[in-house]
Amino acid sequence: MRLTERYSKETGREYALRMLKDNIIHLDLVPGSMLSENELSSEMNLSRTPVREALIELSKVKIVEIYPQKGSAVALIDYKLVEEAIFMRNVLECAVVELACKTAGEEAVMQLNENVKLQEFYLENRSPERLLKLDDEFHRLLFHITGKDQVYQLMDSITIHFDRIRSMSLIAVKDLKTISDHHAIVDAIAAKDGVKAKELMEKHLSRYKIDEEALRKEYSEYFL
Amino acid sequence: MRLTERYSKETGREYALRMLKDNIIHLDLVPGSMLSENELSSEMNLSRTPVREALIELSKVKIVEIYPQKGSAVALIDYKLVEEAIFMRNVLECAVVELACKTAGEEAVMQLNENVKLQEFYLENRSPERLLKLDDEFHRLLFHITGKDQVYQLMDSITIHFDRIRSMSLIAVKDLKTISDHHAIVDAIAAKDGVKAKELMEKHLSRYKIDEEALRKEYSEYFL
DNA sequence: TGTCAAGCACTAGTATACAAGTACGCTGTA
DNA sequence: TACAGCGTACTTGTATACTAGTGCTTGACA
Known part of the structure; x- marks a missing residue:
């Protein structure tokens, strides 16, 4: 340990x-x-x-x-639980981003933009830990500005199942696409385009896809 | 106590x-x-x-x-938390019922039907506690047949905020409408009509509306 | 040699003892 | 009378002791 x-x-x-x-x-x-x-x-x-x-x-x-x-x-890795975590996240994040389009004011949009700007900064300066933190912060912020902090906290508690296999698959997803996704999402919120925002979020989250079979082969002893 | x-x-x-x-x-x-x-x-x-x-x-x-x-x-009643509980429930229940339309097999539909039949039985026999339990069970079942038990459990943990004000407003919602809602939902699932099922669920959950202002007046000392 | 039983070493669940921090009231003093 | 300061009685946080239940190991006996 x-x-x-x-x-x-x-x-x-x-x-x-x-x-x-x-x-x-x-x-x-x-x-x-x-x-x-x-x-x-x-x-x-x-x-x-x-x-x-x-x-x-x-x-x-x-x-x-x-x-x-x-x-x-x-616990051994139970892929069913991983899928539950992904499902919960998809559903709630999409609902929240849609809600944000209805409720977010100038102040909220500014906070989101500030976060994205920092992401761009740390991408240039190659600081992956800080980028990861900002990514988490971005999503947390969406829940915060819509007044769903407690929902976030509960969702976050199950996310550990996903985090674990993400760390196994060595994904350092923090690339240009991720940030441009965030940028587009903020724009959609600012434009109050709920349908678009939801669509973008869905696409964004789909980037975190993980090759289950590959992992299962490599680390079969870790799986249920 | x-x-x-x-x-x-x-x-x-x-x-x-x-x-x-x-x-x-x-x-x-x-x-x-x-x-x-x-x-x-x-x-x-x-x-x-x-x-x-x-x-x-x-x-x-x-x-x-x-x-x-x-x-x-x-904790004093924080209506923001109550709303979070309602939000989370709405979003997740709708997503789950939609998913159920895609995945539910004969066996699952039968389980749901069995539950609804029992509800009808206990409605006639006037057993409100048992009806309440069956109602909870119905919703839990939807999560179970779609393999989202853990999601249900997390959602359930925050539901206590809603349960508390529901008990204050003395709602014994267990009436004919509730059960016919359930019936319609199961039918939509059996017919694999996701859009309809989601719609029905939204309407169903909206029946649990609570008059916040009235409660706030009557029990102002309980509110934050 | 095989089998079974008793005991030992480990576990988590619970009870209790102690530490550290807070609030409030009492007392003594100005 | 007003106020400052200390002490006491509470709180939760942590450490430790004890209980009860599990399973493996070891040894005796057939």
Whole structure:
């Protein structure tokens, strides 16, 4: 398990959760491997309590499995869950972007444009981590300006299934197309063209397609 | 706080969660009231641990607020969150019913029909609790037959905001219209008419409209 | 050698003890 | 009387101790 520093105001539970998610997404905790509350606790210099609370939360979205009195494990990759994550994201993102066309004011459009401008900047300056962060931020922003933060948070919790296989397939999607997609989406919102925006979003999200069969062959031991 | 019996195989955490949800929905724990882990523990004959775990889970969907080192409280009614719950439900249910038209086989349609038949039966026999349960089951079934159980579960977690104000407005919506809606939806699925099914679902969900202003007047002290 | 049973080592679930931080009231002083 | 400051009684966060249940291992016996 790869550990990074604990933030100053972060509680033990939040820290444990962050570490576990990171390590699961990047396969440092490999799918199917057993997790011991005791081991994790001592590794992270915490007691069982905060670690356990983090594991419970992760088990809610089935990325961690808890077998009472037996043990816990990182869930194997269940492609059905990956598809659920993709489905949920597609449906909600499209609905939100359509809604944004109806409700977004000048201020909101400006925020979106600012984000896209920064994406262009960091593309030139080759900073993929920052680009990834801005990409996430862009989508989060769409939910925020339409007042759907809680919906985003719930959707985000299941996205971990998708994030994990995305990290396996080594996609560094952050390219020109992605950014021009974002640009077009903001334009559609500014023009209040709901149909167009929805269409663009659908196309945009389809870029994240992953070759399931290839992954399944290469990492068959990670799959359910 | 109104308590019911603990199921045999239920863990303490599950029991605490069930009790808290029930009491919050039915306003036995009134919006804005403080919650003490200690009090709740002794009331439910549990220790703080399982109660605390339940509270943490409820705080994830903002129905309970935890102020570190200060206390916890039942969240006041934030109509924005209610709207988020309604939005999420509308969007996902429509998408799912549309999907069901593409994928549902004979077996699935039969399950749906069986459910509707039971609804008709319990309508005649005047058993509103059972009708409510069948209604929930009907919608859950749509997610199940399309393989979106996890999506349902996440959506369901935020629905508590809606359930709470629904219980305030004393809606016993379980009438003929509801059931005939269900019937029509199943027919559309059987006929694989996605557009129609979506339309019907939208109309169906719109029946649950709640008069916000009236509630806000009557229970202003419960609102944010 | 094969089989079965007892025990041990592990797990998660729960209870309890302790730490750290907050709010509020009381008391003493000006 | 007003106000400052300390102390107390609460809170949640964390650590640890205990309970109960699982499965594997080991050893005795047929």
